[in-house]
Amino acid sequence: MTIRLEPINDNNREAVLALSVRKDQPFVATNEVSLRQADEANAEKAGIARPFAIYADEKLVGFCMFAFDPKARDKIDRYWLWRFMIDKKEQGKGYGQAALKEIFRYFRENGADQIYLSTEPENERGLHIYHKFGFRETGIISDGEIVLMRMLKGPNKTIKDFYGVNVDAPMHIRGKKGYGVSIAVCDRDGDLVTYCSGSGRYGENFPVNPDMLFQAGSVSKPMFALTLLRYVDKGLIDLDADISGVIPEYTKIPMTFAALLSHTAGFNLHGFPGYRADHEPFSLENVLDGKGITPKLRRIRPYGKQHMYSGGGITLAELAFTRITGVTLREAFQKEVAEPLGLTRTGFFQPLDEELVANAAFGGRLGLKEDPAHGYHYYPEQAAAGLWTTPTELVKIGIALSNSYRKGGLLKKKTARRMMTPVMDDYGLCLDVWESEARKDSVAGHGGENWGFLTSWVFSRKKEICVAVMYNNVTEAADEAMNDIACKIFKNAK
Numbered sequence: 001m002t003i004r005l006e007p008i009n010d011n012n013r014e015a016v017l018a019l020s021v022r023k024d025q026p027f028v029a030t031n032e033v034s035l036r037q038a039d040e041a042n043a044e045k046a047g048i049a050r051p052f053a054i055y056a057d058e059k060l061v062g063f064c065m066f067a068f069d070p071k072a073r074d075k076i077d078r079y080w081l082w083r084f085m086i087d088k089k090e091q092g093k094g095y096g097q098a099a100l101k102e103i104f105r106y107f108r109e110n111g112a113d114q115i116y117l118s119t120e121p122e123n124e125r126g127l128h129i130y131h132k133f134g135f136r137e138t139g140i141i142s143d144g145e146i147v148l149m150r151m152l153k154g155p156n157k158t159i160k161d162f163y164g165v166n167v168d169a170p171m172h173i174r175g176k177k178g179y180g181v182s183i184a185v186c187d188r189d190g191d192l193v194t195y196c197s198g199s200g201r202y203g204e205n206f207p208v209n210p211d212m213l214f215q216a217g218s219v220s221k222p223m224f225a226l227t228l229l230r231y232v233d234k235g236l237i238d239l240d241a242d243i244s245g246v247i248p249e250y251t252k253i254p255m256t257f258a259a260l261l262s263h264t265a266g267f268n269l270h271g272f273p274g275y276r277a278d279h280e281p282f283s284l285e286n287v288l289d290g291k292g293i294t295p296k297l298r299r300i301r302p303y304g305k306q307h308m309y310s311g312g313g314i315t316l317a318e319l320a321f322t323r324i325t326g327v328t329l330r331e332a333f334q335k336e337v338a339e340p341l342g343l344t345r346t347g348f349f350q351p352l353d354e355e356l357v358a359n360a361a362f363g364g365r366l367g368l369k370e371d372p373a374h375g376y377h378y379y380p381e382q383a384a385a386g387l388w389t390t391p392t393e394l395v396k397i398g399i400a401l402s403n404s405y406r407k408g409g410l411l412k413k414k415t416a417r418r419m420m421t422p423v424m425d426d427y428g429l430c431l432d433v434w435e436s437e438a439r440k441d442s443v444a445g446h447g448g449e450n451w452g453f454l455t456s457w458v459f460s461r462k463k464e465i466c467v468a469v470m471y472n473n474v475t476e477a478a479d480e481a482m483n484d485i486a487c488k489i490f491k492n493a494k
Helices: 013-017 031-044 095-109 124-132 217-233 257-261 284-288 311-325 329-341 354-359 391-407 413-419 476-493
Strands: 003-007 049-056 059-068 079-086 114-119 136-142 145-151 180-186 192-198 432-436 441-450 453-460 466-471
Touching: 003 095, 013 031, 013 059, 031 049, 031 059, 031 079, 049 079, 049 095, 059 095, 079 095, 095 124, 114 124, 124 145, 180 391, 180 476, 192 391, 217 257, 217 311, 217 329, 217 391, 217 413, 217 441, 217 453, 257 311, 284 311, 311 329, 329 391, 391 413, 391 453, 391 466, 441 476, 453 476, 466 476
Parallel strands: 079 114
Antiparallel strands: 003 049, 049 059, 059 079, 114 145, 136 145, 136 192, 180 192, 180 466, 432 441, 441 453, 453 466
């Protein structure tokens, strides 16, 4: 038997359109759809789509289509097995295996050293075949499909290369029971792409997936600010009004939300370590009065004279917000941010809802040291450190803020620009803001650290580009590596 690939032409097009797979193989697009997509792709960029009929000797048995873009900047965009099917009448005769070998030969002869494909996670039969022929998961999930790769030259191993960055090595992702990383990117083409690797729970074979919840640490602060600013846009809160009368037990001088959100109010309490997940509920007043494991809130610097990062000041702002609005931050975020953006996995879940624990990451080794069923800490200081989320949904929020800054949207343009304009030391309202020649862009974002969790979140104010990286361990080296990875991916995504 000789397998050959023949380009689609007027002589074989109708016969190829008549091919189909079995009803229990719903993951393969029809050949009609594939050929239409090929025509559309080639109209946009000639030669990028290459559709072929698969023949066994002189018998038509299947169809395949390749995507070739050798000059693409990113390796992952260069060579793809876009479609592959064997007709339902010809399956089980060895044609598929023989055709894959011929497909590999074609790619090698045309300059490819590695080949990519994607398929739905539920396509177990397809994954079995692809694994058998050397394809391995890259950790990338694009448009809901698993991306696999096979080396065509050299050792057949997966290269962890996400937007030109080797993620696993610097983040020390080793084996199936170590730590894990989850990344989401909205790039220059508007594509939302995710990357997952390692375990969400140290010591367990618990693969990270795009919907897995991580604690966001101080990235909670801009999410609180965003929620509060929605009330500003509705005329219910004034950023510059004196709120000392709302929180008289904590300040004897005039106080504004603007000062608290920009960390210029002069308060102590940089951050919070959290409590065991089964700790009794703690009120914001308990925290600010020093009745927990952190000191009492005090003003230790002159008001409005310098930038001094204060999780305590943000907690005080949360207390004032809840007293003014009469709703909890969880309720307000759900109504003002989550629902408008269609977020289903992000919220101030403190304590974490029991039904959400099943797909939640554990921080560091807390699952081994404290509570095997709840390996994370409880944070009553929700605005400062209480957000649970996924990188994908953080990216959606980043894009919404970028759009608001440029033309208005979730926030009014004026409000968004105030949030993202530095007040002091390159810090706006709960957002770091950078403008430098090296970055070639106006970038905003925030980092986050909770017990056992790290987050890096950056987005462009000028374009719809955003990167979010979340990791379930905390070390100084990991923090530096993760911020470096986020910056490199952001640069390459542009």
